[in-house]
Amino acid sequence: MFDHRIPDFHSVAASSKYLAPSLSDASPNVAAASHGIEHGAVCGVDDWWGRYEPGVLAAVAALWGKSAGRAGGVTNLLLSHMLDTAAVAELVWDRYLAPVTRWRLDELAGGPGQGRRFFAWLCGIHDCGKATPAFQHMDPAGARAVLASGLTWDRFAVGRTSWRHDKAGGKLIRRLLTANQWDAAHIDWVWPLIAGHHGKFPTLGQLGAGKPKLQGQGPAWEAAQDALVELFSYEVGYTGERPLQGVQPQRQPSRALQLQLSGLVVMCDWIASDERYFSGVDDLSRVRMPAAQDRASAAWSKLGLRGGWGHLPFPSPTAFADRFGAQPRDSQRLLLDVAGRMSGPGLLVVEGPMGEGKTKAALAAVELIAARFGVDGVFVGMPTQATSDPMFSQVRKWLEGLRGGLEEQVALLHGKRMFNREWRGLLADVEDWSLDADACFASVGEDEPDEYGMAADFEAGDHGHHVRRAPAEWFLGRRRGLLSPFAVGTIDQLLFTATRTKHVMLRAAGLAGKVVVLDEVHAADVYMSQFLKEGLWWLGQGQVPVLLLSATLPPSQRRELVAAYLAGARSAEVADVTEAIAAELAEPAGYPSVTAAWLNCGKPQFLVESTTPWRSQGLNVQVEMLPELPPETQAAERSATTAAPHKSLVELLSKRLGDRGCALVIRNTVARAQDSYEALRKVFGADVQLLHGRLHAGHRAERTEECLKLLGPPGPDRKRPGRLIVVATQLAEQSFDVDADLLVTDLAPIDLLLQRIGRLHRHDGVVRPERLAVPAVVVTGFAPHDDGPPSILPASEAIYGRYLLLRTAAQVMAAGKDGWQIPAQVPGLVAEGYGTDQGLVPLDWRQALNSAREQWTDRQNRRAAAAQDYLLTRAGEHGAPNLAGMHYAGAHGSLNEGQFEALVRDGERSVEVVLVRYDGKGPCAVSGRRLGPNGEVAPELVDDVLAGTVRLPSKLTATAEQQLSPLPGWRDHPWLRYSRALELDEAGRAQLGEFQLAYDEALGLLVSAGPTPR
Structure with a gap:
């Protein structure tokens, strides 16, 4: 190592071959004086700085980090920006990080009280790569000062070739840490955080042995670089002859913690790059940690940043009733009991009937988990934007009961949140919506000018300094939503964290220290499930507690989700763990159920418990058929039982409803719903409502609200209509709290069919016509045949595939007089529908079933394979020890919200x-x-x-x-x-x-x- 401190510097300087010509030709004292520096008196009271030669200090005093044009008109020295970032990191530690994250960083750094200093160092060191010719030549004014200090470069080389400062920093820190005798394993995980702080982790090969002229050749550059890093380390709190040696952590973090740390580095860098609050400092004598701390504290206050609830006390015995106004049901008590018996953070799969109260139980469990494991916030992911909005209201109400004021810190995360009036109400005091939420961070990418200052994906926020009744504006910008202490959005937000895309580390950091709750996980298809399992892998390795809620979860899917989480906890491949736990993980004995999985001393632990539903009697649902041939065969084969679909529907409802009763008709396509609505409207007039995804937002909101008002839970302010028919699409499957006397539905896979049945006789206390007192579902959209498999509407097959529809059709036909006991039979029906037993279907169907299964399996495999190119971890690399090369062959560029949605959802793109x-x-x-x-x-x-x-x-x-x-x-x-x-x-x-x-x-x-x- 070229040691630039005074005792060794003179001996090196005695040999002119170690000196750059400019350093021997120029007067260091003149250069130093031009920056207000005098040898031995740089800080006035601190002798440590006096160890450096004037020429070295002159170079440090010239190295710039933010150009004057992007730092309030005054150049910000590189050391100043690094200390600003470290000071921000200290505030992130004190006022933002979850207790559990601080515990883990303390353990990493060497014990209680050690993590804060190491975290500040790690965040602040990120820009050391700017101390290279490749960066320093970019600003003319800054370049002149650097050249005047005695540092030089090949102007042709720097003008001809690009070498970004993040990669340069990775290469520089590898040299310095190696020279300071760090263990190779620690060097290997630290350098990618520096080299990847602009959003992508390069491979070690991409740092390369080339570009020496851009990196900084000769003892003069190395002396300046070494002094910069040492002075920074000293100011952060590492002392001794070799401060960098004292920085080395004691333990190597998991890859998930590395990714979370990387996101926090980016967070601190962006805050410290805010031009509004961190103006330039061009005098090295003013660059000290206390000054940086003052600047950071003022910026933090103005930005209004904060963490979650901090240390939560253990919930009292009456906490559930206090929050939700009712005593917990047996299934809700079960979840709290299981969560309280887990010896560490893990995964909880909560299965129960529609309307069982899984969401309230999950929120109560979040409080318990937070108190036990030091968690500081929550993310609730829903299947759609439409289901996210009511959950946003529910989470805000829960947080208000937990502690007044927390409800104002909930971020709503989906692409159309501006349509939500409650969200906009939180931001009603915003003064200037025209300012780009990321515009003030332009200096972050000074050597990648096309990346920053782009239009924000999310709306900007208030730039004033008053306290706002909403999450801080900083959290509302591009890629930063999950960093809010509390967040509700689509499940896409979790899926995005499993993609090999730029700045994925910000999303990972946003989930650190939170409890993740994902509702209706059964809605994830095979393509989305690849990202879900990858996300669970990272959450498992990061020891992030997760609750998965579902009404109808196939056993194979439950095993896969549990295996994905445990594989992450063990840093193993999912396939290996899936095989290992197949014999260990028991199936729930009843319904509702809770399946818990976590790691204890490296070994998987399981709890599988069940109880009785709150409706102990259940529903005996009559299952009927309304045969319907595909349109192309109706004319040739029409009979009394296979008449035109709308005519048959009209006749059925006329007979069953008469002038009283409420029916829900669910169609698989918008066009079919529109046709049915027109046919029914001619007979039933204004008693028919239509709800689907191609209504404009105003109509859709009005009609949804009207349906909920008319068919929602009974109450003194609600009067059930005498007769009503709601025609809807799949919108009615999820989070649609209506109660129908009769359900007519197109054929769908069994789990979705059961979801639809969940709207049937849903609420107690509803007065129904006597002929509708027995709950009945009428399944249509297919027609059985005496010889062979049934005909199924092509549109339904295009959506769901023929294989699952054939199996469900067999189940519907077998229901016969006995019908289905709901919810008792739900797990068995789902397991049967998604199983492989050919005995489910008649013999003369089996050839068609096998053919359909081959097509379905092939399509499933192709869709699963299609996701592999975008998953965060490439196949076979889950055991990698660090983040180097993670973004190799990943998605390029910055994706907006719509592009991200297309990436994690395998549907046809729409606008x-x-x-x-x-x-x-x-x-x-x-x-x-x-x-x-x-x-x-x-x-x-x-x-x-x-x-x-x-x-x-x-x-x-x-x-x-x-x-x-x-x-x-x-x-x-x-x-x-x-x-x-x-x-x-x-x-x-x-x-x-x-x-x-x-x-x-x-x-x-x-x-x-x-x-x-x-």
């Missing part, structure tokens, strides 16, 4: 548009209220305009992206500037490529390639 009507006088919102001539939106009209949002069919995506854009008056609007407008004429029609579109006030969006939109 949303905002409907705008023209009446001859100009544009109007769907409500009829007039906009400005170019679509300008007054503040009081925002809700009216957003209400016109509707999702187009996927077949229109490419055309919409090419032809549709925001109205001119939306260009500067924070919510509408990225929204595509679909302009409708006075008749409510529009042309989009070869398709004609129309919006019907009753039917919603209609699409047709012909003259009549349909």
Whole structure:
């Protein structure tokens, strides 16, 4: 190592071959004086700084970290920015990190009280790679000062080749730590955090042996680099002859903790790069840790950053009743009991009937887990945006009961959160929505100019200094939502953390120290499940407690999810653990049930418990069929039992309802729901409601609210209608708390069919017509045959596949007179439907079943394989000890919310548009209220305009992206500037490529390639 301290520096300097020409030719004292530095008196009271030669200090005094143009008009020295970041890290430790995270970092660094200093060092050292010619030449003013200090570079080399400072930092820190005799294993996990702090972890080969002219050649550059890192380490609190030797941690963190730490490094860097609060400091004599701490404290207060609930006390015996206003049910007590018996953080799979109260039980369990294991927040993931919004309200209410004020810190995380009035109400005091939430961090990417200052995916927030009744604005920017202390959003937010994409470490850091609750996990298909299992692997290795909630979970899926979490905890491949636990993990003996899994002394531990549902009597559901042939065969084979589908439906409901009763009709496609609605409307008039995904947001919200009001839980303020028929799509499967007297549904896989049945006779205390006193489900959309398998609607097969529909059809036909006992039979029915036993189907079906299974298996395998290219960990690399090369062959660039959704959901990509009507006088919102001539939106009209949002069919995506854009008056609007407008004429029609579109006030969006939109 080239040691630049005074005792050795003179001996090295005696040999001119060790000195760069500029250092021997220039006067170090002149350069130092130009920065207000005098040898031996740099800090005035601290002799440690006096160990350095004036020329070395002159170089440190010139090295810049933020150019004047991006630091408030004054250059910010590199050491200043590094100390700013370390000071921010101290505040992150004191005021943000969960207790459990601090415990783990203390253990890592060598014991209680050691983690804080190491964490500050790790965050602050991130930009050491800026002390290289590749970076220092980039700003003309900064470059002149560096050259004047005596450091030089090959101007042709630096101008010809790119060498970013994050990789340069990785290479530099490897040299320094090796010279300071760090263990190789610690060097190997630390350097990727520095080399990857701009979002991607390079391989060791990418640091390379090349680019020496860009890295800084010769003793002068090495002396400056070494002094910079040593002075930084000393200011952070590491003393002694060789401060870097004292930094070395005592234990190697898990790869998950490394990823979380990497995200926290990025977090601290971005905060310390905020141009509003960290102006430049160009005088080295003013660059000290206390000054940086003052700057960081002032910025922290102005930003309004904070952590979660801190140390939670153990819940009292009355906590559940205090939070939710009722005594816990047996299944809720069971979850709390199992959570209290686990000896460490782990995974809890909670299965129970629809309406059992799993969510409330999970939130109560979160309190218990937090108190036991030092957790400081929660993320609740839901299957859709529509289910996220009511959960957002529920979590806020729960937190308010836990401790007043916490409810104001909940972030809503999905791409259309601006449509949620409760969320917007939290941000009602925002003064300037036009400012990009990331614009103030431009200096972060000074050597990658195209990355920062881009439009934010999420809306910006308040830039004032007053206290806001919402999560801090900083948490609302791109990629940072999960860093909020409490968050509710789609499950996509968890799936994103399992993707090999840029800045994935920020998402991982956001889940550190939280409890993760994922509701309705059965909704994840085979493609999404790859990301779910990968996410669980990382959560398992990071010892993040997880609760998975489901009403209907196939046994194989339960085993796979448990295996994924335990594989992470053991740093093993999922397939290996799946085989190992197959014999150890028992199946639940009853329903509802809780399956708990965790690691104790390296060995998997399990608790599998069950109890009786709160409805001990259950429901004896009558299962009937309404045969229906596919449209192409109806004309040739129509009979009394296979009449036109809508005619049969009308006859059925006329007979069963009469003039009293409430029915729910669930169709598998929007077009089919629209057709059914039209047929029923002709007979039942205004007693028919339609709900599907191609209603604009205003209509969808109004109709959902109306359905919940009419068919929700009974109460003194609710009057059940005499007769009502709700026609809906799969929207009614999840978190739709309505109670139907009769259910008519298209054939769907058994777990989804049972979800739909969960809306049948759902609430107690409902007065029903005598003929509807027995719950009944009528399954249609298929037609049995005397010889061979049934005919199934092609549209249903396209969605779900023929194999599972055949197995479910056999179950429906076998239900016979006995029907199904709900919920007692739910686990058995799901296990049977997703099993492999051919005895489920008649003999003359089996050839068709085997063929369908081959096609289904092949498709499942192809979809699972399609996810592999994007998973965070490449196959076979789960045992890797560090993060080096993690992003090799990963997704490129920065993805917006829509692109991320497409990445983790294997559906056809679709876009949303905002409907705008023209009446001859100009544009109007769907409500009829007039906009400005170019679509300008007054503040009081925002809700009216957003209400016109509707999702187009996927077949229109490419055309919409090419032809549709925001109205001119939306260009500067924070919510509408990225929204595509679909302009409708006075008749409510529009042309989009070869398709004609129309919006019907009753039917919603209609699409047709012909003259009549349909």
